[in-house]
Amino acid sequence: xxxxxxxxxxxxxxxxxxxxxxxxxxxxxxxxxxxxxxxxxxxxxxxxxxxxxxxxxxxxxxxxxxxxxxxxxxxxxxxxxxxxxxxxxxxxxxxxxxxxxxxxxxxxxxxxxxxxxxxxxxxxxxxxxxxxxxxxxxxxxxxxxxxxxxxxxxxxxxxxxxxxxxxxxxxxxxxxxxxxxxxxxxxxxxxxxxxxxxxxxxxxxxxxxxxxxxxxxxxxxxxxxxxxxxxxxxxxxxxxxxxxxxxxxxxxxxxxxxxxxxxxxxxxxxxxxxxxxxxxxxxxxxxxxxxxxxxxxxxxxxxxxxx
Amino acid sequence: xxxxxxxxxxxxxxxxxxxxxxxxxxxxxxxxxxxxxxxxxxxxxxxxxxxxxxxxxxxxxxxxxxxxxxxxxxxxxxxxxxxxxxxxxxxxxxxxxxxxxxxxxxxxxxxxxxxxxxxxxxxxxxxxxxxxxxxxxxxxxxxxxxxxxxxxxxxxxxxxxxxxxxxxxxxxxxxxxxxxxxxxxxxxxxxxxxxxxxxxxxxxxxxxxxxxxxxxxxxxxxxxxxxxxxxxxxxxxxxxxxxxxxxxxxxxxxxxxxxxxxxxxxxxxxxxxxxxxxxxxxxxxxxxxxxxxxxxxxxxxxxxxxxxxxxxxxxxxxxxxxxxxxxxxxxxxxxxxxxxxxxxxxxxxxxxxxxxxxxxxxxxxxxxxxxxxxxxxxxxxxxxxxxxxxxxxxxxxxxxxxxxxxxxxxxxxxxxxxxxxxxxxxxxxxxxxxxxxxxxxxxxxxxxxxxxxxxxxxxxxxxxxxxxxxxxxxxxxxxxxxxxxxxxxxxxxxxxxxxxxxxxxxxxxxxxxxxxxxxxxxxxxxxxxxxxxxxxxxxxxxxxxxxxxxxxxxxxxxxxxxxxxxxxxxxxxxxxxxxxxxxxxxxxxxxxxxxxxxxxxxxxxxxxxxxxxxxxxxxxxxxxxxxxxxxxxxxxxxxxxx
Numbered sequence: 001x002x003x004x005x006x007x008x009x010x011x012x013x014x015x016x017x018x019x020x021x022x023x024x025x026x027x028x029x030x031x032x033x034x035x036x037x038x039x040x041x042x043x044x045x046x047x048x049x050x051x052x053x054x055x056x057x058x059x060x061x062x063x064x065x066x067x068x069x070x071x072x073x074x075x076x077x078x079x080x081x082x083x084x085x086x087x088x089x090x091x092x093x094x095x096x097x098x099x100x101x102x103x104x105x106x107x108x109x110x111x112x113x114x115x116x117x118x119x120x121x122x123x124x125x126x127x128x129x130x131x132x133x134x135x136x137x138x139x140x141x142x143x144x145x146x147x148x149x150x151x152x153x154x155x156x157x158x159x160x161x162x163x164x165x166x167x168x169x170x171x172x173x174x175x176x177x178x179x180x181x182x183x184x185x186x187x188x189x190x191x192x193x194x195x196x197x198x199x200x201x202x203x204x205x206x207x208x209x210x211x212x213x214x215x216x217x218x219x220x221x222x223x224x225x226x227x228x229x230x231x232x233x234x235x236x237x238x239x240x241x242x243x244x245x246x247x248x249x250x251x252x253x254x255x256x257x258x259x260x261x262x263x264x265x266x267x268x269x270x271x272x273x274x275x276x277x278x279x280x281x282x283x284x285x286x287x288x289x290x291x292x293x294x295x296x297x298x299x300x301x302x303x304x305x306x307x
Numbered sequence: 308x309x310x311x312x313x314x315x316x317x318x319x320x321x322x323x324x325x326x327x328x329x330x331x332x333x334x335x336x337x338x339x340x341x342x343x344x345x346x347x348x349x350x351x352x353x354x355x356x357x358x359x360x361x362x363x364x365x366x367x368x369x370x371x372x373x374x375x376x377x378x379x380x381x382x383x384x385x386x387x388x389x390x391x392x393x394x395x396x397x398x399x400x401x402x403x404x405x406x407x408x409x410x411x412x413x414x415x416x417x418x419x420x421x422x423x424x425x426x427x428x429x430x431x432x433x434x435x436x437x438x439x440x441x442x443x444x445x446x447x448x449x450x451x452x453x454x455x456x457x458x459x460x461x462x463x464x465x466x467x468x469x470x471x472x473x474x475x476x477x478x479x480x481x482x483x484x485x486x487x488x489x490x491x492x493x494x495x496x497x498x499x500x501x502x503x504x505x506x507x508x509x510x511x512x513x514x515x516x517x518x519x520x521x522x523x524x525x526x527x528x529x530x531x532x533x534x535x536x537x538x539x540x541x542x543x544x545x546x547x548x549x550x551x552x553x554x555x556x557x558x559x560x561x562x563x564x565x566x567x568x569x570x571x572x573x574x575x576x577x578x579x580x581x582x583x584x585x586x587x588x589x590x591x592x593x594x595x596x597x598x599x600x601x602x603x604x605x606x607x608x609x610x611x612x613x614x615x616x617x618x619x620x621x622x623x624x625x626x627x628x629x630x631x632x633x634x635x636x637x638x639x640x641x642x643x644x645x646x647x648x649x650x651x652x653x654x655x656x657x658x659x660x661x662x663x664x665x666x667x668x669x670x671x672x673x674x675x676x677x678x679x680x681x682x683x684x685x686x687x688x689x690x691x692x693x694x695x696x697x698x699x700x701x702x703x704x705x706x707x708x709x710x711x712x713x714x715x716x717x718x719x720x721x722x723x724x725x726x727x728x729x730x731x732x733x734x735x736x737x738x739x740x741x742x743x744x745x746x747x748x749x750x751x752x753x754x755x756x757x758x759x760x761x762x763x764x765x766x767x768x769x770x771x772x773x774x775x776x777x778x779x780x781x782x783x784x785x786x787x788x789x790x791x792x793x794x795x796x797x798x799x800x801x802x803x804x805x806x807x808x809x810x811x812x813x814x815x816x817x818x819x820x821x822x823x824x825x826x827x828x829x830x831x832x833x834x835x836x837x838x839x840x841x842x843x844x845x846x847x848x849x850x851x852x853x854x855x856x857x858x859x860x861x862x863x864x865x866x867x868x869x870x871x872x873x874x875x876x877x878x879x880x881x882x883x884x885x886x887x888x889x890x891x892x893x894x895x896x897x898x899x900x901x902x903x904x905x906x907x908x909x910x911x912x913x914x915x916x917x918x919x920x921x922x923x924x925x926x927x928x929x930x931x932x933x934x935x936x937x938x939x940x941x942x943x944x945x946x947x948x949x
Contacts, residue, residue, distance in 0.1 A: 059336075063319040067422055079422070080321040082332065083339040086381060088318030091420040115420065118318060122344050124711045127938070128704055174724075178715045237719040 049091065050154050050307050051115035055130050055183055056161035057176050058083060058121035061210040064289045065161060066090055066118045068296055072100035078289050084120040087129050092116050094304040099297055114156065114307045126179065134158075134186040157204045157306040158183070159299065164209040164217040164286065167226055177230035180207075184231075184275060184282075185262050191278040202279035204306050208299050209284060213291030220286035224272065227284075232270035235262050309394065310370065310387045312433065314408060317343075317381035320422045323408075323429050330370060330387050337367050338374070338385065345713065345918060346678065366390055373397050375405055379685065380416045384408070396440040403436050406608045407601060435597045644688050646697070648680075654694050655680050658702060665945050666908030668873040671915035679705050703942055706911065710938045712920030716894065718862075719765060725861060726831045738825040740833045740858060742774070742818070743896075744851065745866035746878060747839030750898040750925060752781070754866050755836050756788040758923070760930035763792060763801025767831040772821035773807040774814045774854075775838040782807050785836060795930065804830075814838060815850065818858035835860065842881035855886040862893045864922060867913055869903045879913040894922035897936075901926045905944035910936075 014021060054062045068078035070090045093111035094100075119130040133155065160180060166172035187203055209223040218226065239261060263274035272282035285298045313324040313335060342365055365372040374385045384405050386397055408429065409416075415424045644650070655676050662672040679701045688697045721739070728734040741758070745751045755771070762769050771789055775781035789805045796803070806821040818835045825833045835858060840847035855863065865882050867875055883892045895913055903909075910921055921936040 058340075067320055070422055080324060080332070081319045082313075082315055082321065083336045083344070084319030085317040085339065085343055088316070088320075088422060089420050090422055120319075120344075122340060123713050123715075124344055124708050127707060127711060174717070174720060175715055178717070233720065233723070234717065237717055237723075 049113050049115045050156040051089070051117050052157045052159060052303055052307065053130065053133060053155060054116065054118045054159050054161060055179070056121050056159075056208075057163070057172070057179055058123075059166075060121060060161040060163045060176075061289050062118050062121060062161045063088075065159075065208070065210070065296060065299070066116055068289050069100050069116060069300065083122060084118065085122075085125065087117060087119050089115045089117040094300070094307055100300040112304075112307055114303075116303075121179075123175075123179075126182070131182060131186055134183065134190065155203070157206065157303065158187075159206045159208055159303065161208045161210050162223065162227070163211050164220075164223050165211045165214040167223060168216050168218055173226060173230050174234075177227055177234055180227060181231055181234050181262060184280065187280050188262060188275070188278045191280075202281065204281045204283070205275075206299065206302050207282060207284040209286040211288055212286045213288040213293035217286075220284050223286070224284040228269070228271050231262065235270055308388065308392065309397070309400075309437075310389065311385075312387075312400075312404070313383075313385045314404075314426075315383050315385070316422070317383065318422065322382070322412075322424045323426045325430070325433055331368075334367050334370050334372070334387060335385060338365050338372050339383075341365065341367075342374075343383075344708075346709075373401055375401050377405060377409055380409065380413070382409070382416065400436055400440050403440070403601075403605060404433060407432050407436070407604050410604050410608065431597060432601060435601055439598065439601075644694070646683050646686050646688065646694065648684065650694055651680050651683060651698070654698050657695075658698055661948070662908065662911075662945070664906070666869075666872055666903065666906040666912075667945075668876045668908070668912035668915075670873075670876055671908075671912045674915060675702070675705060675709070675911070699946060703946060706942045706945060707938055710910065710914055710921070710936075710941055716920060716922055718922070721861070722762075722767065722832060738770070738822065738830050738833050739862075740822055740835065740860045741862045741864065742835035742837060742854070742858060742860040743864050743866060744837050744882060745839060746842060746868075749839070749866045749868045751839060751866050752784055752788065752836055754896050754898055754923070754925055754933070755834050756785075756792060757925065757930055757933040759788070759792055759803060759834055760795065761933060762832055762834075763796040763803055764799060766800045768802040768829065769804075769832045769834060770821060770825045770828075770830040771803065771805050772818055772833060772835045773805060774818050774821075774835045776808070776810050776812045776814050776817060777838045779810070781836070781838070782809065792930070815854040815857040818854060822858055842878045848881060848885045851882075851885040852887040855890050863890070864894050864896050865892050866896045866898055867909060869897050869900045869907060869909045871909060873912070875909045875912045876916040879916040879919070883917045883919060892917065892919045894920055896923045896925060896933075897921055898925035900924045901932075905947055907941055907944050910941055911945065 054066060056062050063081040063084050064078040066088070067081065069092055071077070071079065091113060092100075092115075093113045095111040119133075120126075160183065162176050162180075163172065167176065184205070187205070190203075207223070207227065209218070209220045211217050212219070263270050263277075272284075275282055283302065285302060287294050287296050287299050289296060308327065310328040311324065311326045311330045313321055315321045315324075315335075362374055362376075365374070369390055370387050371390045372385055372387050374383060376383050382405075384401050386401055388394055388397070408426075411429070411432070412424055412426055415426075658679070659672050659676045662675065663669060667675075679698060682705070683697065683701055686697070688694065725734075725739045726736055728736060743751050743755050752775075759769050759771060771785055773782045773785050775785075785807070786805055789803055792801075792803050806817075806824060808817045808820070814837060821835065822833055837851075837854065838847075840851075842848065863886065865879070867878060871878070879892075879895070886892075897907075897910055897913075900907060913919075914921060924934045924936050926932050926934055
């Protein structure tokens with residue numbers, strides 16, 4: 001009973017207009033927003049970093065490349081990696097005319113920070129991870145760990161890692177090209193699907209021909225021509241009355257057919273140059289993550305220029 | 308014995324690993340893609356944080372993998388060992404390592420945007436656990452193998468570890484710097500050969516080191532510390548060979564060391580001379596020190612677990628439940644609620660009902676729901692997200708993952724690569740052989756003619772083989788299809804013919820002849836029809852194996868009705884297993900999809916049962932009513948609530 005009494009008296013006291021009650025009330029009213037502001041502004045970063053997306057089939061060396069760049073200053077070798085299941089991102093800094101192995105803190109160069117985002121290459125996980133990022137008109141990437149606070153960043157470039165050694169024999173080429181086709185088609189659709197007159201920002205794509213340290217690896221030029229030929233073949237096969245994929249749906253608008261065709265209309269052979277029409281610039285550069293060879297220096301430079 | 312122990316993240320980076328015997332990385336890759344991505348293991352428990360004992364072991368290529376998964380941090384702990392061996396303490400090891408690792412590096416692991424975790428010093432914890440759990444009375448050969456391996460590892464790992472230890476606490480440097488060696492030395496006692504070697508080395512170390520030493524005191528102390536600091540190389544037999552050229556003992560550099568522990572000096576020389584090498588007393592001291600720490604961690608975690616269950620039980624009280632109920636309701640609307648089992652149970656029941664209504668077999672529905680529930684347990688809902696929308700989202704992702712094929716399914720491309728192979732592949736062009744199987748009356752011949760129509764439109768030369776030599780009228784039915792198709796596609800340039808041998812012949816022989824005939828006449832594609840058979844009739848099913856061997860089809864497609872319910876699982880399983888050990892189905896055609904509306908659950912049931920992708924979907928009676936399977940379409944239909 002006594003607790004009820006005290007509660008009652010407290011309640012009454014809080015409602016009587018005394019100076020203490022008024023000051024406490026004022027303090028709460030004034031400082032609550034300030035406190036909330038500090039609480040939330042501290043949790044979210046002020047600047048949104050530009051990001052670069054790593055794509056490619058499983059086993060091409062995406063995660064290895066990511067760790068190579070991340071560990072660059074401390075040890076010039078990538079971590080041991082296995083098949084990825086989730087997207088992961090790494091914050092990196094790039095400065096003009098420096099290699100990824102130079103420690104930027106030491107040189108004191110003005111660096112630009114960006115996020116390098118690694119996606120799983122397993123076919124079952126592509127749709128949910130890599131391709132969903134691309135299909136939105138303004139691709140933004142939520143870092144998986146800070147998902148609550150919406151730490152988004154703007155997508156600046158794509159790096160499509162391919163295994164140049166595996167492309168030499170039959171099976172890997174179609175698989176790789178299929179994925180690349182999906183990616184390029186998504187970019188093209190994104191260009192078509194723009195709203196208003198403002199075109200979406202151009203999206204440079206780097207095809208990183210990895211594993212050039214291996215004896216069986218194809219040089220970058222050959223990787224490019226092989227991929228172009230294969231993409232052309234896929235395009236032909238898809239257009240050749242392969243039954244429409246929107247199963248059973250009667251709303252086959254004419255728009256779909258235009259969008260299903262990758263590259264310039266009516267062209268006989270596919271080439272990456274045709275993608276320029278859609279503000280997609282494609283470069284093919286060779287390199288390797290482990291072993292002796294040209295290394296990853298050129299890729300790093302390419303990323304540095306685009307960020 | 309244990310071959311490899313790895314700690315890796317779901318993003319694919321190996322945080323820490325100990326390789327005692329080289330294992331191809333593909334073993335772990337296969338493990339990840341089979342268990343976590345494709346979820347092939349029949350137990351849908353891949354995504355929980357249960358202890359290693361509850362997770363089914365995964366076998367691949369003579370190796371057995373035991374594993375556990377820390378969901379919150381996304382870390383997988385895997386132990387790989389030879390399938391021949393039975394290691395009873397492995398589960399305990401994995402669980403303990405998991406507890407210790409998570410405890411030690413939790414803060415580093417939750418940092419965003421980095422993959423680096425500094426865990427070089429984890430070596431000693433692992434060694435401690437390994438020695439504590441490993442039964443010493445076990446087979447001698449096992450002990451021998453382990454000791455070799457541990458030594459091999461020592462040369463690489465211990466120098467830096469020791470150094471960092473010295474830097475941190477110079478007071479106890481010489482002993483602590485070698486955490487694993489004393490323990491290995493007590494294993495060594497059992498073997499004569501290595502012990503002799505060791506003692507020789509120890510003595511040599513003593514001689515070599517006495518030169519630079521400034522005083523007698525220091526010399527004796529150094530001799531004690533020295534033998535453990537030699538670089539070692541390993542010859543083919545696994546025996547230690549010392550390398551005089553490399554000096555691994557960096558701890559001698561700080562001069563303050565020399566005065567740090569004079570009390571340890573007395574027994575050291577005798578012990579080295581007595582060739583017991585590396586005092587047992589001190590060895591135990593080191594082990595015990597680390598062991599205490601580890602045990603403290605384990606005990607603490609156990610206590611925490613106990614406390615957690617207790618608080619869960621005792622969280623009663625009228626005010627408590629009332630408040631939590633209100634805040635639960637509030638959070639249900641606003642989001643940011645951490646999902647518990649109770650929250651999920653009811654909602655998952657509803658989802659299961661929903662799937663069952665969509666004609667998904669119960670087995671598949673239960674498995675899907677269990678997977679989603681485990682995935683969501685402990686997850687926080689987003690802003691203004693209710694539990695049901697979260698579950699919907701997770702189910703969509705999980706259905707998409709299940710239905711998405713692992714490899715590309717471009718039929719035209721495949722045919723092209725077989726009929727006109729690239730010059731470099733060194734293969735001879737041959738006709739592409741496709742056969743169609745299924746239960747009676749599901750639409751095998753109809754779908755065969757639909758595929759034929761599609762191929763003819765792409766200007767292929769197609770041979771249809773009448774493999775149904777049993778049912779009266781089957782051959783004539785195909786003949787009618789062929790006549791129709793000929794007329795339909797005459798002006799488009801396709802060519803089609805029927806190959807038939809009448810009734811009563813062996814279907815496998817007919818198929819084989821048809822393929823030979825097609826190769827001779829330059830056909831691009833051979834489509835083989837087969838007789839319908841009941842999937843639980845052993846006699847009829849057994850002839851399929853012979854058929855697969857004779858005709859060597861590039862693709863075996865099974866036609867399944869969308870109408871069939873729970874039986875679809877058994878159908879798919881039996882047909883998938885009917886072609887012998889080396890062959891399985893390559894894809895499904897789901898017919899009569901137009902008759903079921905959005906109750907397309909059969910799709911999920913059969914993919915769940917076999918992990919074989921759906922290739923085509925039949926949506927009508929016309930030749931053109933065959934569609935590519937679109938995962939998005941199926942998932943939309945399955946989750947639509949009307």
